[in-house]
Amino acid sequence: MSKVIPIPKSGKPEKEILLGEKAGFCMGVKNAVEQAKKEVEKQSITYCLGELTHNPEVMKNLEEKGLRVIEDLSQIPNPKGKKVIFRAHGVTKQVYEEAKKLGLEIVDLTCPNVLAIHKIAEQAVKEEKDIFLIGEKKHPETIGTASFCGKNHFVIETQEDLQQETQQYLAQVEKNANSRKLVILSQTTFHLEKFKEFENQIQEKLANKVEIEVRNTICKATRLRQEETMDLAKQVEYMIIIGGRKSSNTNKLFQIALQNCAHAVMIENEKELSEELLQEMKKYQKIGVMAGASTPDESIQNVINKIRK
Ligand code: SF4
Structure with a gap:
């Protein structure tokens, strides 16, 4: 209302x-901004991998308090023991590993909704399921989630991707006689109507060839x-x-x-x-x-x- x-x-x-x-x-961004404020109050120089939110005013305020936005962990001088914030969109599996190797202290502000998708993806990989991830290919959340999706995943953003990737997947299914299982996931901020439209098309093309599990993970x-x-x-x-x-x-x-x-x-x-x-x-x-x-x-x-x- x-x-x-x-x-x-x-x-x-x-x-x-x-x-x-x-x-x-939203709850995820609110929490990330509040926690980041607390972190810069505790220790003025705190690094954040990428912009914490896409709002210039909020960012200006945090940067004035001491938040340093970096694009890559290698930009942190003498990283051991320094704090790095992972924002609400989440990061890739490789970034977690790299941060640990560098001895950084991770302040993980990834939204619980995004973490839940990473878990679903990891579980699907364990169960040897294939994954269709519907989302914007260049969006950091999609890039992060894709890194948890194992080798056999396909990212679909547009109608052209959908045609191309389903065709490629069908070719794989036809080559491999073993019964295949497919999980459909979504970026949390994807367009709801478009997701439904893509899901219907995937069902039409693949439902008689593979077992499909739909996880509408739009938050x-x-x-x-x-x-x-x-x-x-x-x-x-x-x-x-x-x-x-x-x-x-x-x-x-x-x-x-x-x-x-x-x-x-x-x-x-x-x-x-x-x-x-x-x-x-x-x-x-x-x-x-x-x-x-x-x-x-x-x-x-x-x-x-x-x-x-
Ligand atoms: S997943 Fe949803 S609730 Fe979480 S930060 Fe993104 S938009 Fe907000």
């Missing part, structure tokens, strides 16, 4: 902002935000999605807003609400606001205050 915020205006009818109930931080936070964005976008005339441009889940919310509302815009913060955009908004009575899982409450509030003013 979205929260209705009236916009004070002389004359009628009154305009409204409808703010999504699920807008903003609850993603599902609820996508569903609420869709509902909200249908009720309003203009949708604003707030979040970092590099955030996978924010980009999905924006796609959903565009598909379900005639006018939609994605902004990182209130500074991007230009005079032109504000003028454009004046034409509409109902404005919907939704924010990605890495957007802090403060950013959402700043956007709403600017529109109300």
Whole structure:
């Protein structure tokens, strides 16, 4: 249920902002940011492998307190005993091994939902099952999860991948007479509708050849935000999605807003609400606001205050 915020205006009818109930931080990002803050308070120089969240404001704040973002563990000078944070997306199996070898102290803030997928993948490999991982190939979470999926896994992001990988897999199945088992997994922030569409196509192509187990591992936070964005976008005339441009889940919310509302815009913060955009908004009575899982409450509030003013 979205929260209705009236916009004070002389004359009628009154305009409204409808703010999504699920807008903003998910449990995984909230925990990662809180824990990272505690770590930099304890020991000012703390390394983080990759950006902790895709929100520039949150990152700026943490970096001012002493967080150092690195792209590779080799960038840590004299690593023994130094602390390194693994962010909510998780890392590859090889990175865990390398960090241990270097003597780093790992602060593992990988979201429990992502860790659960790593476990499902490891179990599938133990049981000699093949894996189809549905997700964005270049996303760090998918790269991390793929490293737990053993040798016989296929990553599917697009319709073309789906055609190509199922064909390649079918060729393998036909060569190997032993009965094969396949597990379908997903990146936690993948597009829900697209996952279902891919799953149906895989079932159609492979269900009579292999035993298929579907584990829809899109997390609850993603599902609820996508569903609420869709509902909200249908009720309003203009949708604003707030979040970092590099955030996978924010980009999905924006796609959903565009598909379900005639006018939609994605902004990182209130500074991007230009005079032109504000003028454009004046034409509409109902404005919907939704924010990605890495957007802090403060950013959402700043956007709403600017529109109300
Ligand atoms: S989006 Fe989902 S999986 Fe990712 S950090 Fe948030 S709760 Fe965890």
